[in-house]
Amino acid sequence: MIEFIKSQLTDWRLIVKYVVSGSIAALTQILILAFLVEKLQMWHIKAVIIAFFISACVAFFLQKFWTFRDVSLDKAHFQMSSYLLLAFFALFSNILLMYFFVDILRIWYIFAQILTMGLVVIVVFLCNKYIIFNRKSVIFGREKNINI
Secondary structure, eight states: OHHHHHHHTOOHHHHHHHHHHHHHHHHHHHHHHHIIIIISOOOHHHHHHHHHHHHHHHHHHHIIIIISOOOOOTTHHHHHHHHHHHHHHHHHHHHHHHIIIIIISOOOHHHHHHHHHHHHHHHHHHHIIIIISOSEEEETTEEEEOOO
């Protein structure tokens, strides 16, 4: 399993683009959150939800068109819904892993968050690469290359 993950993380250009896209989305989320709370006096929980969805959309478009260079629109609705589902999975995994590392194993919460982010980001990256933004689609059990 470790060897498979290592073999998938060899394309440094793709990884850098993935990190840059994620960083832009994270900055978007923080800026929108701050704007909604500070300027519009919105309740922080409601603001987090709105900022999360907007940043997920920003991340989706950056990942689709720039990171993975998938310019096709024919399956964009499937990709967007899958991407949002994956984002919720990542959020849920983050919560569970943080609980496990901090409350069960008694690891310092900052280190636990860094460890959790590392684990979740690898899984999300592989899902994005091989499922959501994969240029091959399996149709009736046969692979079909999607030309871009």
